[in-house]
Amino acid sequence: MTGIGNLGALLEELHRAESDLAAEYREVARRTADEPDVHHMCGTLAGQCDRHCAAVRALAGRHRLKLPDDDAGPRAAARVCRVAVEATGEATGEGHGHGRIPASGARLLGYLRELFLAVERVDLHWIVAGQVAQALRDADFLEQVTVLHGETLAQAGWLKTTIRETAPQVILAG
Numbered sequence: 001m002t003g004i005g006n007l008g009a010l011l012e013e014l015h016r017a018e019s020d021l022a023a024e025y026r027e028v029a030r031r032t033a034d035e036p037d038v039h040h041m042c043g044t045l046a047g048q049c050d051r052h053c054a055a056v057r058a059l060a061g062r063h064r065l066k067l068p069d070d071d072a073g074p075r076a077a078a079r080v081c082r083v084a085v086e087a088t089g090e091a092t093g094e095g096h097g098h099g100r101i102p103a104s105g106a107r108l109l110g111y112l113r114e115l116f117l118a119v120e121r122v123d124l125h126w127i128v129a130g131q132v133a134q135a136l137r138d139a140d141f142l143e144q145v146t147v148l149h150g151e152t153l154a155q156a157g158w159l160k161t162t163i164r165e166t167a168p169q170v171i172l173a174g
Contacts, residue, residue, distance in 0.1 A: 105170030
Protein backbone atom coordinates (compact mmCIF):
# COMPACT_ATOMS: atom_id res chain seq x y z
CA MET A 1 0.00 0.00 0.00
CA THR A 2 1.25 3.43 -0.79
CA GLY A 3 -0.15 6.71 0.36
CA ILE A 4 -2.68 7.74 2.93
CA GLY A 5 -5.50 7.47 0.37
CA ASN A 6 -5.14 3.70 0.26
CA LEU A 7 -5.20 3.60 4.06
CA GLY A 8 -8.45 5.54 3.87
CA ALA A 9 -9.91 2.97 1.47
CA LEU A 10 -8.85 0.12 3.75
CA LEU A 11 -10.39 1.74 6.83
CA GLU A 12 -13.56 2.56 4.89
CA GLU A 13 -13.91 -1.08 3.76
CA LEU A 14 -13.22 -2.32 7.29
CA HIS A 15 -15.78 0.07 8.74
CA ARG A 16 -18.38 -0.97 6.14
CA ALA A 17 -17.73 -4.66 6.81
CA GLU A 18 -18.06 -4.19 10.60
CA SER A 19 -21.19 -2.07 10.12
CA ASP A 20 -22.75 -4.70 7.84
CA LEU A 21 -21.87 -7.41 10.35
CA ALA A 22 -23.47 -5.47 13.22
CA ALA A 23 -26.66 -5.08 11.17
CA GLU A 24 -26.65 -8.78 10.29
CA TYR A 25 -26.24 -9.76 13.93
CA ARG A 26 -29.16 -7.49 14.84
CA GLU A 27 -31.36 -8.96 12.12
CA VAL A 28 -30.54 -12.53 13.16
CA ALA A 29 -31.17 -11.62 16.81
CA ARG A 30 -34.57 -10.22 15.79
CA ARG A 31 -35.41 -13.38 13.83
CA THR A 32 -34.25 -15.88 16.48
CA ALA A 33 -36.23 -14.85 19.54
CA ASP A 34 -37.21 -18.53 19.88
CA GLU A 35 -33.49 -19.46 20.22
CA PRO A 36 -32.52 -17.53 23.39
CA ASP A 37 -28.79 -18.32 23.28
CA VAL A 38 -28.39 -17.26 19.64
CA HIS A 39 -30.72 -14.30 20.10
CA HIS A 40 -28.79 -12.95 23.09
CA MET A 41 -25.32 -13.59 21.68
CA CYS A 42 -26.17 -11.95 18.35
CA GLY A 43 -27.34 -8.83 20.20
CA THR A 44 -24.13 -8.79 22.23
CA LEU A 45 -21.93 -9.25 19.15
CA ALA A 46 -23.78 -6.49 17.29
CA GLY A 47 -22.76 -4.15 20.11
CA GLN A 48 -19.18 -5.37 19.83
CA CYS A 49 -19.20 -4.61 16.09
CA ASP A 50 -20.55 -1.12 16.84
CA ARG A 51 -17.56 -0.56 19.15
CA HIS A 52 -15.27 -1.81 16.37
CA CYS A 53 -16.85 0.73 13.99
CA ALA A 54 -16.20 3.52 16.49
CA ALA A 55 -12.59 2.36 16.88
CA VAL A 56 -12.08 2.30 13.10
CA ARG A 57 -13.49 5.84 12.89
CA ALA A 58 -11.05 6.91 15.59
CA LEU A 59 -8.16 5.27 13.73
CA ALA A 60 -9.20 7.11 10.58
CA GLY A 61 -9.37 10.37 12.51
CA ARG A 62 -5.84 9.87 13.83
CA HIS A 63 -4.70 9.80 10.21
CA ARG A 64 -6.88 12.80 9.31
CA LEU A 65 -9.26 10.66 7.29
CA LYS A 66 -13.04 10.92 7.38
CA LEU A 67 -15.19 7.89 6.79
CA PRO A 68 -18.58 8.29 5.11
CA ASP A 69 -21.74 7.60 7.04
CA ASP A 70 -23.01 4.14 6.29
CA ASP A 71 -26.41 2.56 6.82
CA ALA A 72 -25.86 -1.18 6.67
CA GLY A 73 -29.30 -2.17 7.91
CA PRO A 74 -31.07 -2.66 4.57
CA ARG A 75 -28.14 -4.56 2.98
CA ALA A 76 -27.84 -6.91 5.94
CA ALA A 77 -31.58 -7.46 6.28
CA ALA A 78 -31.83 -8.31 2.58
CA ARG A 79 -28.94 -10.78 2.86
CA VAL A 80 -30.42 -12.50 5.91
CA CYS A 81 -33.87 -12.72 4.29
CA ARG A 82 -32.33 -14.24 1.15
CA VAL A 83 -30.52 -16.82 3.26
CA ALA A 84 -33.72 -17.77 5.06
CA VAL A 85 -35.55 -18.30 1.78
CA GLU A 86 -32.71 -20.30 0.23
CA ALA A 87 -32.22 -22.44 3.33
CA THR A 88 -35.85 -23.48 3.56
CA GLY A 89 -36.55 -23.79 -0.15
CA GLU A 90 -39.49 -21.40 0.26
CA ALA A 91 -38.81 -19.77 -3.10
CA THR A 92 -39.29 -23.07 -4.98
CA GLY A 93 -41.87 -24.67 -2.75
CA GLU A 94 -39.29 -27.16 -1.48
CA GLY A 95 -38.45 -27.49 2.18
CA HIS A 96 -41.74 -29.06 3.17
CA GLY A 97 -42.36 -32.73 3.32
CA HIS A 98 -40.71 -35.98 4.29
CA GLY A 99 -36.93 -36.05 4.61
CA ARG A 100 -36.54 -32.29 4.54
CA ILE A 101 -34.80 -30.20 7.17
CA PRO A 102 -37.40 -28.40 9.32
CA ALA A 103 -37.77 -24.82 8.06
CA SER A 104 -36.88 -23.21 11.39
CA GLY A 105 -33.71 -25.28 11.70
CA ALA A 106 -32.71 -24.65 8.10
CA ARG A 107 -33.21 -20.93 8.62
CA LEU A 108 -31.08 -20.98 11.77
CA LEU A 109 -28.26 -22.81 9.98
CA GLY A 110 -28.57 -20.37 7.08
CA TYR A 111 -28.31 -17.41 9.44
CA LEU A 112 -25.28 -18.89 11.19
CA ARG A 113 -23.60 -19.66 7.88
CA GLU A 114 -24.16 -16.15 6.58
CA LEU A 115 -22.88 -14.64 9.83
CA PHE A 116 -19.77 -16.81 9.67
CA LEU A 117 -19.02 -15.69 6.12
CA ALA A 118 -19.50 -12.05 7.13
CA VAL A 119 -17.12 -12.52 10.09
CA GLU A 120 -14.55 -14.04 7.74
CA ARG A 121 -14.78 -10.95 5.51
CA VAL A 122 -14.14 -8.75 8.55
CA ASP A 123 -11.28 -11.04 9.65
CA LEU A 124 -9.56 -10.57 6.30
CA HIS A 125 -9.78 -6.77 6.64
CA TRP A 126 -8.25 -6.96 10.12
CA ILE A 127 -5.38 -9.09 8.79
CA VAL A 128 -4.63 -6.46 6.15
CA ALA A 129 -4.94 -3.65 8.71
CA GLY A 130 -2.45 -5.45 10.96
CA GLN A 131 0.04 -5.75 8.13
CA VAL A 132 -0.36 -2.05 7.33
CA ALA A 133 0.11 -1.10 10.99
CA GLN A 134 3.33 -3.12 11.04
CA ALA A 135 4.57 -1.49 7.82
CA LEU A 136 3.81 1.96 9.25
CA ARG A 137 5.62 1.00 12.46
CA ASP A 138 2.64 2.41 14.33
CA ALA A 139 2.59 0.57 17.67
CA ASP A 140 -0.71 2.13 18.83
CA PHE A 141 -2.44 1.26 15.56
CA LEU A 142 -1.06 -2.30 15.71
CA GLU A 143 -2.12 -2.75 19.33
CA GLN A 144 -5.66 -1.64 18.59
CA VAL A 145 -5.89 -3.81 15.48
CA THR A 146 -4.60 -6.80 17.46
CA VAL A 147 -7.25 -6.41 20.16
CA LEU A 148 -10.14 -5.83 17.74
CA HIS A 149 -9.03 -8.61 15.42
CA GLY A 150 -8.89 -10.96 18.42
CA GLU A 151 -12.51 -10.15 19.21
CA THR A 152 -13.46 -10.90 15.61
CA LEU A 153 -11.67 -14.24 15.83
CA ALA A 154 -13.65 -15.00 19.00
CA GLN A 155 -16.87 -14.26 17.09
CA ALA A 156 -15.82 -16.74 14.40
CA GLY A 157 -15.07 -19.31 17.11
CA TRP A 158 -18.51 -18.89 18.67
CA LEU A 159 -20.17 -19.26 15.27
CA LYS A 160 -18.18 -22.41 14.41
CA THR A 161 -19.08 -23.98 17.76
CA THR A 162 -22.75 -23.05 17.39
CA ILE A 163 -22.86 -24.45 13.86
CA ARG A 164 -21.19 -27.68 15.02
CA GLU A 165 -23.74 -28.05 17.82
CA THR A 166 -26.77 -27.05 15.76
CA ALA A 167 -26.18 -28.83 12.45
CA PRO A 168 -26.57 -32.44 13.59
CA GLN A 169 -29.62 -31.62 15.72
CA VAL A 170 -31.33 -29.82 12.87
CA ILE A 171 -30.40 -32.18 10.06
CA LEU A 172 -31.04 -35.42 11.92
CA ALA A 173 -34.30 -34.20 13.47
CA GLY A 174 -35.92 -33.92 10.02
